Amino acid sequence: MFASRFNMDEPTRVFLVLSGEHPTLPLAEMRAILDANRIPFKITGSFYKLVEIQAEMEAVKPIAGRGAFIDEVGTEIVHSGPTITEIDDAVKSSDLSRYLPPDESFSVRVLRFGGVSKETSRVKLEGHLGWLIHNITRAKVDLENPQRLFHGLLAGPYFHLGLVAYQRPAGYVASRRPRKRPVFHPSTMTPKLARSMVNLSRAIGGTTFLDPFCGVGGILLEASLLGCEVIGMDALRRMIRGSRRNLKYFQMDPSGLIRGDARNIPVTRVEAMATDPPYGTGASTLKSTTRNILKDFLPEANSALAKAGRLVVASPLGTGTPDIAESAGFRVADRHEVYVHRSLTREILVLEAN
Ligand SMILES: C[S@@+](CC[C@H](N)C(=O)[O-])C[C@H]1O[C@@H](n2cnc3c(N)ncnc32)[C@H](O)[C@@H]1O
Incomplete structure (x- = not known):
């Protein structure tokens, strides 16, 4: 108009x-x-x-x-x-x-x-x-x-x-609110934060995009809506099922949903990743800790990414993720802090693979 x-x-x-x-x-x-x-x-x-x-x-x-x-x-x-x-x-x-x-x-x-x-x-x-x-x-x-x-x-x-x-149309994310989706999980991010993380990863239509800790698919949904070729991974079968149902509900068709451990990624030359690993509160770390998961996951993510591909990763502030990322060979290109509640501030890092 x-x-x-x-x-x-x-x-x-x-x-x-x-x-x-x-x-x-x-x-x-x-x-x-x-x-x-x-x-x-x-x-x-x-x-x-x-x-x-x-x-x-x-x-x-x-x-x-x-x-x-x-x-x-x-x-x-x-x-x-x-x-x-x-x-x-x-x-x-x-x-x-x-x-x-x-x-x-x-x-x-x-x-x-x-x-x-x-x-x-x-x-x-x-x-x-x-x-x-x-x-x-x-x-x-x-x-x-x-x-x-x-x-x-x-x-x-x-x-x-x-x-x-x-x-921006009023209430443009209202229909995608976590509670409006067929499968809800408390660890799901808001659509806005998920969308901004996908954008920070430089994903656009046609980009191969991976969320290796996909949960019930909040980040995958935003990447799918942007036209990316999305692949999701989660260690729990029920989360994979949740992602499948949620994406289907929005008529999105992922390229792959894999039950597997993000510390062992079975795909290579991924162009962009955005992910929210478990913090052990809303989502289970499966007997590990966020820090230990990141220590094993980040080198693996660096190898799975194409050169100069970006990984946008959220973690609780104080986990030490910037140092772990640098040790894993990433360049920390940008960082943001997002206050969630009194005991959680998320640190969002934009990491560039080499
Ligand atoms: C914070 S949640 C992800 C939420 C997701 N972004 C969403 O919007 O639904 C983290 C997920 O990581 C999964 N997870 C925990 N350890 C894992 C591992 N080693 N490999 C892959 N997934 C894992 C958990 O099952 C959980 O679903």
Whole structure:
């Protein structure tokens, strides 16, 4: 509904509004998705949830929906100071008419990030921008069902006016919530964290993807939905059965589900892996410890991965996983901490095989 019908050949200024749910994962996920899809981009600015990049809008738009933490994407038309006079001057001298033909309707919403520019009233600014855009383009305001949606973003010391190209549908993971699946297990991750881990592994459609501790398939499901060739392994037959049922429920067809020990992986040249090994609380470590499992698993994962393939692994903070990973020959490319509850913070590592 908000797609631009104009062809934009030159690199455009694209803005992304990322989720504020986590301080580091959303930006890392955005970078990983753009890299994995070989979309050239350069970050030109960022403030809180807003990121400005230089990239081809037509390339970014189709992959925006892959991100667990990408809320919105659009073309940036105006970048100015936050006062009404500065905004006015910038809008009048912009190429706005290129984005809004006179026969189309539009609406404007103003969002403020991080409590900045309080002297500029959001509601007044929305009304003023509506009037200004109408005067410049002759297009009509339609608040109910606009053909184009503009977002005015007050972020840091700047104001940005952008044409929205993608918005994450409300409740987009609701149908995949662990409790909504045919087989539930308390060790299953949320779909958002699982999706972001798959994205951090640089998996895209057609990539061979392995989760060697797949449980009832939360991570496998996200990789399958992205079009990967997924293989799952778990030491317990009932978990494999659970994965099979859950994937089938979402009409996903894995390339393989194997009952086996992740310390002995029967496949090679895997392109990407994301996994959540057992911590001995929700999921059984089968008489071992997370640390000992990782000591045996990580060298095996390094050999199973193709060169420069990535493994994204979660473990309880304090397990010492970065050192174990380096001893296993991995390069620690990135790390994030995700607070779960008082006695569990997950450390998410992005590891590159050699
Ligand atoms: C935290 S759960 C994985 C949850 C999974 N990500 C999901 O969304 O359902 C860890 C799984 O590892 C399995 N497991 C434990 N030791 C294993 C081993 N040595 N090899 C393979 N799987 C193992 C457990 O049976 C459990 O299902």
